[in-house]
Amino acid sequence: MLRSLLALLLTTGAAAAQQVTTGTLDNGMQVVVIEDHRAPVVVHMVWYRTGSADEPAGASGVAHFLEHLMFKATDTLADGELSATVTANGGSDNAFTSYDYTAYFQRVAADRLDLMMQMESDRMNNLRLTEDDIATERQVIIEERNQRTENNPNALAREQILAAQYLNHRYGTPVIGWLHEMQELSRQDALDFYDLYYSPNNAILVVAGDVTPDQVMALAEQYYGRIPAEPHLPERFRPEEPPQRAERRLDYVDPRVGQDYVTRSYLAPERDHGAQETAAALVYLSEILGGSSATSVLGRALTFDSDIAVYAGAGYEGMALDDTTFTITVAPSEGVSLEEAERAMDATLAQFLTDGIDAGQFERIRTQLRASEIYALDNVEGLANRYGAALTQGLTVEDVEAWPDILQAVTPEDVMAAARAVLNRNNAVTAYVMAAPEATPEPMMDGRN
């Protein structure tokens, strides 16, 4: 079943428009083809609608663990053979895991697409895990956690912040997993996750490059079409946040912190299917408050007009299945305390909520966003990622295509409304990340007063 939607990605006038075609196999596997005939290469990706936030309680890290194990032997491939074959064919391959998805990809010459599908479809349901694989690869992911998290004070601080941000939702659990749970991950944990979630009706095939939709659909039917749908695939469900009624604050102290900073993370809406407008406004808000240091509201007030901070920025990632975060970070200058930096940050935010948005800044950002949406079309692998991420995070191809126009339609009033809604301290975690505890005022009493 090939739905011939041949959509132009940008209706606002792009230099190079990409043709995007979507289809669905009989077993429920979605197919997205992005044609780009400028070079005889192809990116072949399989995205699963499952990530760390879909893990069972107590088995954190299993989604990422399974991602590693997917490079082990299958009925027909030896341990490591898939990657070796890709390399031998002049290509490269990798995989990644996030809260909402797990994805596998290869970039190869276009005439090797057949071989890629053969191998990728094979490991969708023929993985053969041994206890040796488990023991070995568990050590690998633990070492990965050691390097990326345990040895990185900012990563450790971020874990504690996200755990405090989410009272109920599993975005509060790190993708890599809590160490004590990673150490207990078993073959059965991996297989349970694999058997339930790695199935064509939970997967999206994205092929981008020098291919035609008919050619991709024919190959997809041949290789992925033979795999039966998983009948027990559950409806995707995530516990939602209850009302957050009190700002949380935390001090993360670690002598390895190189530069102290205060960071505040607010719970914020994500891009929702058919309702991306608030997320689009938050993209502007992030740029307005914390984009380039010379012109952003926080950058100008804290690093340019004053010497309070060496850095002031804002961040928002709207692509998520469930509520995401909007963050503001300020790193104070030498001699300025975190408390002073935070007070200055809050005074700047309060002033912004009173003054509103500078019209010139707003138009500059709108133009930049238009340009970056156009430039994004040049990167076919980036586009493939964009579709894979969108379709595993509750959006449709139409949502992806509507996004550039929605971004362009945002008004300053939309941004201010979003700012007033999101900059709610009850939904926030404010963290001081620092090398040593701040000097606290002397106790006011010594036993009596």
Add this chain to the structure above:
Amino acid sequence: MLRSLLALLLTTGAAAAQQVTTGTLDNGMQVVVIEDHRAPVVVHMVWYRTGSADEPAGASGVAHFLEHLMFKATDTLADGELSATVTANGGSDNAFTSYDYTAYFQRVAADRLDLMMQMESDRMNNLRLTEDDIATERQVIIEERNQRTENNPNALAREQILAAQYLNHRYGTPVIGWLHEMQELSRQDALDFYDLYYSPNNAILVVAGDVTPDQVMALAEQYYGRIPAEPHLPERFRPEEPPQRAERRLDYVDPRVGQDYVTRSYLAPERDHGAQETAAALVYLSEILGGSSATSVLGRALTFDSDIAVYAGAGYEGMALDDTTFTITVAPSEGVSLEEAERAMDATLAQFLTDGIDAGQFERIRTQLRASEIYALDNVEGLANRYGAALTQGLTVEDVEAWPDILQAVTPEDVMAAARAVLNRNNAVTAYVMAAPEATPEPMMDGRN
């Protein structure tokens, strides 16, 4: 199978020793009989080893919801008939749900035990829930939440504190449930929980009063023995906390707060099977720091020797399956800020860690604990609760019996060691609960500095 352990509860010399006999039915149901022949009454309880912390993610409140639904119709009892029958027989009945257990009990004349077992065993596997029951009772539990939580600022604050206390464990989710999840609880949610957990191999029968073990075991075989064990009962498993690396703080502001206070909750070990010593030391610590206001360390320093606080107390509940909390609460006097109160509290704790424990105070507490353990034996219903709670929270009858001696064996050094381990700010949540935001210092800048 009747194990004839006829244990004396107190080896430290009790006025009235109770005979406690334990047994197990063939289907795995544990039986505890506490003989007390002083009056012709009996307390009949069934405790299930399941509570709110065993709920599936997203279905918070279902354990308590099911507790309500257990009073609906079965194959042989009409809706409400069980309670009506208990009342008609001059008895009283009720039920309660906690994180680790759900329990049902009746207190009646001893010759009605047969009838109680007949009805209680009936609803263990013959419950017949209608959609009407669900709709009605869901409104009841929502109303219960409205009364106990939504209309109670201290309860709301506590929810937010516990959600911040636990980064991974489900003790961070309220027993009553998050409102948005309670509203979605379905008949299937209740039945899934019922079918899996309400089975004899997950239950403990506690009968206390004017009965003999042989009589109880015979009746138990007759009524509960006919129910087959649940073959799919999972091993009890709870996600554990990762290292807590940063103190969390929160301000809960609610105009309905009658008296502002600062409260700090530390993650603390619970009474563990075969290892109750640290928990016993924490019972002392709680009394030493925050027992009676005139003699406790915090009470004396903050309310007696000074006018900083109108209240200073400490709390520790060691009976839990997993890590519990140790809390300290200080309510400042008129004109004293929460910040000042907290600083005074911390100065007092620091001084305590330096000075150690007053020997006279320690001995007074030891004597009080001995007395209260002895007096506890007079309350047969309290004893029944004690065994039921212990056996659903990972302890054994032997642990319960050892507890008074373990309490008496605690030394001041044990308490100081426990204090140093538990009073770790990284494991803590500090909350300001207040009617209005505290006045904050003026911002240090107004755009430039």
